[in-house]
Amino acid sequence: MTDHALQSPPSAPVRFPPGLIFACLALLGVLFLPLPETLPVAGQRMLAILAFAVVVWVTEAVSYEASAIMITALMAVLMGTAPTLADPAQTYGSSAGLSMALAGFASPALALVVGALFIAAAMTHTGLDKRIALVTLTKVGASTRRVLLGAMLVIVLLSLVVPSATARSACVVPIMMGVIAAFGVPLRSNIAAGLMIIVAQGTSVWNVGIQTAAAQNLLTVGFMDKMLGERVSWIDWLIAGAPWAVIMSLVLVALVLKLLPPESDNVPGGMDGVTRSLAALGPMTAAQKRLGGVSLVLLLAWATEGRLHPFDTTTTTYAGLVTLLLPRFGVMTWKDVQARIPWGTVIVFGVGISLGSALLSTHAGQWLGAQVVEHTGLDTLGTLGVFAILSAFLIVIHLGFASATALTSALLPILIAVLQTLPGDFSRVGMSMMLGFAVSFGFILPINAPQNMVCLGTETFTPRQFARVGLWVSAIGYVLLLVFASTYWSWLGWM
Structure with a gap:
């Protein structure tokens, strides 16, 4: 050689x-x-x-x-x-x-994200998330319309108990691929495309509806606490955001049916694959039962914060996490879940909070906010006009970001500083929450959210199909934001 x-x-x-x-x-x-x-x-x-x-x-x-x-x-x-x-x-x-x-x-917001990621890992480790999804799908029926609605219902239920958008989509996608296989349709069919687009965009819709559903929401709450000295409780966020999310869920399903009409609405035996998958799981395990019980208690604790008890969401989440890690009674050990935790997300989240806090402590955020108000004429607009412009800005600028957490870290402290600079008597906490809603508008490009990319990887739809649905979802969702801001949210005192 x-x-x-x-x-x-x-x-x-x-x-x-x-x-x-x-x-x-x-x-x-x-x-x-x-x-x-x-x-x-x-x-x-x-x-x-x-x-x-x-x-x-x-x-x-x-x-x-x-x-x-x-x-x-x-x-x-x-x-x-x-x-x-x-x-x-x-x-x-x-x-x-x-x-x-x-x-x-050292922020409580970061602590809550870490706790939420551990609970999401526990769901994956025990398989409870998969069981919830399969049981839900078996109840909806075999027609394609019912399956699309069932997929949305799965997203809603998992958004309550799995506090990670990426974890939810990673759980649901393999199940939906099984549904597509059971229907016997090609991967590039409208049925398959519509189902996966609903999983991706439905996840973003319910990131608006539930505070613990997405990391950017927790970052928003952290900035509220740091800059405004107030925060929105889990139940108050749900009361404000869930009605919008319910309406947009129905809009999303209707748009998919209109823009990607199913090749057939009745497929004999379409649920056979789901039924077989559920049967293969066997009876509910003791660990799944304990995790389900802890999840329900956590939901109750989050919903009654400040009403039945004085503990905030972070504290109750960690109490639940301790329970899940206890010997014998718990459902996991550190070794079981450490590899399932996206530690990179934790690092980015912590540095994002630091970046926002430093912008405030050095007066950079306040100065930039004052410049925005001075040179845009926002101070001459009414509260609804300010919200319309700032939320539209966030929706458009999101096209350039692949992470809502990064977008929140970079811009929300500046926008909250803008709100503090504006004259008038309006709820700056409520406006901050509603701008947090706009951050979750990652509907147009697959790159705009991790769950979009997870679903794109199934090769069931093209970026063009995704954008076609997403443009309509964004436009209708934005108009609905303004309608809610001028009516429902105003009645709640958030404007």
């Missing part, structure tokens, strides 16, 4: 991601802008870090986990060498800068 034969083939050159180059240029561009008199140096540096984060997140130049580490390092260096607000002659120091970057990891 010759020396030439032993040589490995030349590796392709590693290219520096263009998005990362643009992010660095955005960082430097903001840093070297003339410093406004009303903006502290520390505030300008935080705005530069925010610009870097937004470009990296929009371009997906690096993974979200890698971007979180980069943001942490930038905050440690740039904030550590920045003059303090109290005494410009002194700098924060690298330790204080790093503490600022890691402050989000």
